[in-house]
Amino acid sequence: LPIVVDNLVSVMGENRDGYEVYGIYLLGKKQQSLLYDDIAFSGSDSYIDYVNGVLNNRIMVEKDNRWGVINKKGQIKINPHFSSLKYDGDYYMCEKDGLWGWCDASGKYVINPQYEAIQECYDSSYISVKQNGRWGIINTKGEIIEHCLYDDEDK
Numbered sequence: 001l002p003i004v005v006d007n008l009v010s011v012m013g014e015n016r017d018g019y020e021v022y023g024i025y026l027l028g029k030k031q032q033s034l035l036y037d038d039i040a041f042s043g044s045d046s047y048i049d050y051v052n053g054v055l056n057n058r059i060m061v062e063k064d065n066r067w068g069v070i071n072k073k074g075q076i077k078i079n080p081h082f083s084s085l086k087y088d089g090d091y092y093m094c095e096k097d098g099l100w101g102w103c104d105a106s107g108k109y110v111i112n113p114q115y116e117a118i119q120e121c122y123d124s125s126y127i128s129v130k131q132n133g134r135w136g137i138i139n140t141k142g143e144i145i146e147h148c149l150y151d152d153e154d155k
Contacts, residue, residue, distance in 0.1 A: 003047075005054040008072050010039060024059070024074060038062035040087075051088060058105055060092075061083050069105070078107035088120045100129075109141040 003010045010024050014134075016139075022039045040050040040060040053059045057071045061080065069081030084095035091102045091110055101113035117130035126137050126145060136148035 003050075005051050008054050008059075010050070013036070019129075024060075024070075036061040036063050037065070060087070073136070077105065078103070086120070093118055093120065110140070 008024060009059040010022060015053065019137075022036045024036075024039070038061070040047075040053055049058065053069075054072065058069050058077060059072070060067055061070055062068075063080045063085075066080040067082045067085035068076060069078040070076055070086070078092075082096055083093045083098070084093075086093040088102065091104055094101055094103045094109075094113060096113040099113040100115045100118040102110040102118075104110055115129040115131055116133070119128040121127040121140060125139055128135055129138055129148065130136075131148040135150045135151065135152070137146040138144055
């Protein structure tokens with residue numbers, strides 16, 4: 001089924017090899033579809049990410065197992081080079097080579113990927129991060145507030 005948000009239509013189909021691909025069209029304009037292996041609404045809770053992305057003119061897309069961001073015109077804003085990418089307010093939680101950090105809407109790192117796991121900050125000043133199997137707290141500048149000393153049960 002096509003999904004329409006803010007004059008943008010996303011559709012799923014199969015390519016010549018039988019793999020699922022996604023196309024993105026602007027309503028009322030004849031435009032070649034932009035094909036990706038995945039877009040943000042295919043995972044759990046990702047439909048909300050997709051809608052928010054369209055409304056903010058930032059749509060997460062996957063190509064060759066790497067995630068990036070395009071705008072509603074199909075222009076690449078963040079080259080697909082992250083293993084995983086998740087919305088987090090004005091920023092993205094990004095995974096590169098098995099480690100997590102944050103980047104802005106242009107793909108510039110706000111906090112370099114260096115953590116085994118992270119939790120969304122949702123515009124909070126403090127973020128839970130996991131390093132060496134233990135949890136701690138940093139601020140949005142990446143400064144340590146509480147060293148990683150806590151087990152999963154203490155988090």
